[in-house]
Amino acid sequence: MAPQTPDEPVPVRLEKTENGELFIQWSDSTEQTISFRKLRDNCRCANCIEKRMEPAKESISGEKKLSNILPVLSLQETMPLDIVAMSPVGNYAYSIRFSDGHSAGIFPYELLKSID
Template identity: 45%
Template sequence: MTPHPTALQITDDKRLAITWSDGPTLLYRVKALRDACPCASCREKHGPKPPKDPFALPLLSEGQLQPLKLEGMRPVGNYAYSIAFSDGHDTGIFTFEVLRALGEDPATA
């Protein structure tokens, strides 16, 4: 049986801590979660990129200018969480398997 989260909390240093049903508590950096977002638009952004104009500057939204935070997590069935980030992104569905793989052991994090 796949381990599942039994507790979620934000640590003092603003990381997500997930306690898993088989015992360990793993830590998650918000930026690492955002960078690993599995939604279709994020996967597309991480794929091959066309050549860019070397003189063009990216435009950032107000949300992208602020420190990235978790705004909320919502269960999706019995297998995943949808995570809302402070930059307005909330379409990624993080399966328990993906979350488990992204976690860091507090002893080494």
Template identity: 35%
Template sequence: MDPTPVELKKLEGENALLIGWDDGQRRRYTYGELRKACPCVTCRNEKKQAAADPVKLPILTPLEAQPVQVDKMSLAGNYAYRITFSDGHNTGLFTFEHLRELGEVVE
């Protein structure tokens, strides 16, 4: 059976969160890393378009130009989190499997 989260907390002053897994592993995730790794269709399409035209510069709204924060995380079934970011984005489901591929292991 795949590992599941048993601990979730914001790391104050770090713009990051910590997830503890039931196999004892703990991983640190920056908010920016999570936002860039959003698996939703819209984000995947934006990444494809950026790769197809790498010299095209995106136009950002003032909100998008701010450092991203995680405003909310909620369970989606028993396999994923839905993350709401400070830029309003909340359509990606971050499966536990995907989250284990991200972040860095901490002691």
């Protein structure tokens, strides 16, 4: 068997594991498991990127005030994260909808592959 070898490997099998992970089998025969949380953390939608920038902004402002109020997780964030839906975008990415209601993320194959 001499399968074609495209430059970019594509997922040939996707599965949710019982441990809250996404199992991906790629066309280049490699296999990968990524936790849902990690996927979520790697989201590159404008919202998530902005959220990740916030702490940096605060420190730049130089305003050092010690607050008694510590960041808390919302109820949704304390629940085990799950993937509710996953659909292909073009032939290069997946759109993933998470159980915390977040669905704006597009995950190109390249990004998925780079997560470990």
